[in-house]
Amino acid sequence: MAKKPKTIFVCQECGYESPTWMGQCICGAWNSFVEEKEITPVKEDNRRRTIDGGKPVKLKEVGTREYSRIDTGVGELNRVLGGGLVKGSLVLISGEPGIGKSTIIIQAASNIAKNGQKVLYVSGEESEEQIKLRADRVCGELPETLFVLPETNLDIVETVCDNINPSFLIIDSIQTMYSDELDSAPGSVSQVRACGNKLMKIGKMKNTPVFIVAHVTKSGDLAGPKTVEHLVDCVLNFAGERDQELRILRSFKNRFGTTSEIGAFMMEENGLQEVRDISGTFLENKAEGAEGSVTAAIYEGSRPVMFEVQALVAPANVGFARRTAVGADNTRLNMLLAVLEKKAGLKLVNEDVYVNIVGGLRPEGTSFDLAVALAIYSSYKNRITAKKTIVIGEIGLTGDIRTVRFADKIVREAVRMGYERIIMPSSNLKSLKGSFEGCEIVGVKNIVEAIKIF
Ligand code: TYD
Ligand code: MG
Numbered sequence: 001m002a003k004k005p006k007t008i009f010v011c012q013e014c015g016y017e018s019p020t021w022m023g024q025c026i027c028g029a030w031n032s033f034v035e036e037k038e039i040t041p042v043k044e045d046n047r048r049r050t051i052d053g054g055k056p057v058k059l060k061e062v063g064t065r066e067y068s069r070i071d072t073g074v075g076e077l078n079r080v081l082g083g084g085l086v087k088g089s090l091v092l093i094s095g096e097p098g099i100g101k102s103t104i105i106i107q108a109a110s111n112i113a114k115n116g117q118k119v120l121y122v123s124g125e126e127s128e129e130q131i132k133l134r135a136d137r138v139c140g141e142l143p144e145t146l147f148v149l150p151e152t153n154l155d156i157v158e159t160v161c162d163n164i165n166p167s168f169l170i171i172d173s174i175q176t177m178y179s180d181e182l183d184s185a186p187g188s189v190s191q192v193r194a195c196g197n198k199l200m201k202i203g204k205m206k207n208t209p210v211f212i213v214a215h216v217t218k219s220g221d222l223a224g225p226k227t228v229e230h231l232v233d234c235v236l237n238f239a240g241e242r243d244q245e246l247r248i249l250r251s252f253k254n255r256f257g258t259t260s261e262i263g264a265f266m267m268e269e270n271g272l273q274e275v276r277d278i279s280g281t282f283l284e285n286k287a288e289g290a291e292g293s294v295t296a297a298i299y300e301g302s303r304p305v306m307f308e309v310q311a312l313v314a315p316a317n318v319g320f321a322r323r324t325a326v327g328a329d330n331t332r333l334n335m336l337l338a339v340l341e342k343k344a345g346l347k348l349v350n351e352d353v354y355v356n357i358v359g360g361l362r363p364e365g366t367s368f369d370l371a372v373a374l375a376i377y378s379s380y381k382n383r384i385t386a387k388k389t390i391v392i393g394e395i396g397l398t399g400d401i402r403t404v405r406f407a408d409k410i411v412r413e414a415v416r417m418g419y420e421r422i423i424m425p426s427s428n429l430k431s432l433k434g435s436f437e438g439c440e441i442v443g444v445k446n447i448v449e450a451i452k453i454f
Contacts, residue, residue: 113143
């Protein structure tokens with residue numbers, strides 16, 4: 001434990017430090033001494049953040065620098081990181097086992113190594129041969145500067161880093177690592193936290209970016225990795241349905257960029273392939289003119305994403321009607337149902353309502369409210385739209401359709417993709433510029449208007 005700080009007296013005029021209070025300082029100033037606590041840094045304290053410190057600095061005078069970034073060679077990963085990997089940053093990449101964390105990381109590692117940078121891939125899960133098998137499949141010719149180390153002792157990893165000085169370090173996974181200093185088993189909360197701290201030290205001291213893989217379960221996070229989230233710079237999450245190829249990478253925390261960017265990949269024979277045309281991907285299997293199916297759009301990060309909302313309204317047989325949303329928020333669904341009942345006169349009390357966002361996407365925000373409501377209406381009334389239509393808009397409790405952000409960009413993308421009609425908040429119409437030939441743009445003020453023209 002740190003010793004109790006010693007009290008010293010410092011002259012405000014000249015900075016002279018004295019162990020006792022003095023009426024006049026050696027510089028001649030009178031009554032210039034104030035009491036301060038002397039900071040005595042504990043040696044070998046590796047939990048500290050400052051290296052030479054304990055001294056506050058004026059915020060005004062702190063220098064800023066452009067973060068130098070490393071291109072990972074994977075465009076979608078660069079995008080989610082905010083434009084590449086920041087030197088000296090700690091990135092946690094979480095996801096279910098088998099989702100493709102090791103794959104994306106070996107792809108990035110080999111790309112970085114192909115630029116002549118030394119990369120160290122530490123695996124506590126797989127042997128050299130297993131890593132090689134995967135790398136052969138997904139990386140093509142392997143670069144000279146990509147090193148692997150199957151190891152679980154983090155103190156050894158630290159020594160190896162001292163010896164070879166990698167420009168990029170990967171730890172796969174933090175749950176398999178342990179530090180000698182603790183007796184507890186790898187994966188325990190205390191080990192994960194200790195390893196996180198150690199990795200932060202390695203990264204910050206050498207200005208090496210570190211990627212840390214963490215397994216989490218579908219139902220939520222395991223306790224371990226949660227404890228390091230606050231000390232890393234970025235938390236990425238890799239998700240998707242294991243039996244479908246689509247994988248979505250998003251960031252929950254990013255000290256060097258936004259958290260609204262998403263990256264999309266397809267898991268294929270030879271690794272993860274980037275999906276550039278993301279707006280089309282979620283709609284590939286959409287059957288045109290199906291009851292209860294509506295195309296919605298949201299603006300994620302820097303691009304629009306289109307997806308299909310499906311709803312099924314069926315008579316409830318026993319007791320209370322069921323309301324289930326997959327990919328959307330259940331509370332929001334209940335709210336929309338109440339608005340449909342009260343404002344649009346739909347009789348849904350004795351109906352089960354299911355809503356599903358197709359393709360495993362979990363869109364955030366409220367700009368697809370109207371799409372959900374119209375999908376429910378479409379299923380309830382067995383009504384289909386004749387035209388290829390996109391629906392955007394938030395619904396308020398009064399049944400009004402509220403403005404969505406970046407509507408102009410969504411409209412432009414929808415026109416590019418050949419949509420024939422866009423139903424959107426009328427308050428958004430004035431933000432549209434230019435002409436949209438071949439596409440009918442309909443502004444609506446409330447849910448009743450929207451239903452009428454659907
Ligand atoms: P992996 O990266 O090992 O997952 P994680 O590290 O998140 O546990 O990927 C495992 C799955 O990905 C595995 O089920 C097989 C599949 N896969 C492919 O379909 N194509 C490939 O090229 C690779 C390497 C894996
Ligand atoms: Mg793995």
